[in-house]
Amino acid sequence: MNNEYLLKHLRNVPDFPIPGIQFKDVSTLYKHPKCLRIMVNELYELYKDKGITKVVGIESRGFVVGAALAYKLGAGFVMARKPGKLPAETRKESYMKEYGKDTIEIHTDAITEKDVVLLHDDLLATGGSMLAAYNLVNQFNPKQTFINFIIELTIEGLHGRAVFPEDAEITTLIKI
Numbered sequence: 001m002n003n004e005y006l007l008k009h010l011r012n013v014p015d016f017p018i019p020g021i022q023f024k025d026v027s028t029l030y031k032h033p034k035c036l037r038i039m040v041n042e043l044y045e046l047y048k049d050k051g052i053t054k055v056v057g058i059e060s061r062g063f064v065v066g067a068a069l070a071y072k073l074g075a076g077f078v079m080a081r082k083p084g085k086l087p088a089e090t091r092k093e094s095y096m097k098e099y100g101k102d103t104i105e106i107h108t109d110a111i112t113e114k115d116v117v118l119l120h121d122d123l124l125a126t127g128g129s130m131l132a133a134y135n136l137v138n139q140f141n142p143k144q145t146f147i148n149f150i151i152e153l154t155i156e157g158l159h160g161r162a163v164f165p166e167d168a169e170i171t172t173l174i175k176i
């Protein structure tokens with residue numbers, strides 16, 4: 001199965017960036033030609049009939065497959081970035097992290113009410129950062145918003161899906 005193949009090539013780095021965290025290092029999937037192709041192709045199959053016009057990638061690991069998928073879907077690609085990185089006018093959304101507050105930004109002219117948006121990131125843990133991105137995208141009143149992650153962590157009591165509204169359409173390729 002493709003997803004078992006992806007899982008087999010995903011590197012786990014214990015105690016990174018701090019003791020106790022099992023870091024899922026998606027760079028081992030990005031560098032592997034077949035894994036990269038599987039991820040983009042599987043996502044294409046999931047979203048090809050949804051009328052997606054913009055893929056929004058979350059900085060920075062969401063940029064890699066997000067941009068490749070946008071190309072394949074014939075959609076545009078939008079960067080959701082950390083504060084102060086985008087040069088033109090932005091909309092912002094702040095959210096609480098374990099230690100303090102963080103903010104995510106998108107250019108004001110990046111999304112319109114005519115867009116159907118797919119939000120993409122590498123990994124769902126608590127869901128906090130994607131929920132902020134979801135709320136930020138919805139400030140633009142797009143026609144519809146979808147959410148995707150490559151990996152969904154459900155170990156160690158994590159249930160990131162639960163932070164999203166019940167009608168949010170979320171897909172993930174690998175559950176751990």
Ligand code: AMP
Pocket residue numbers: 021022023024025058061121122123124125126127128129130160
């Ligand atoms: P969260 O907002 O808690 O869902 O965290 C998701 C973001 O943090 C993603 O952009 C991931 O890249 C990163 N992240 C959180 N936990 C991990 C982990 N165990 N392994 C790899 N990346 C992680």
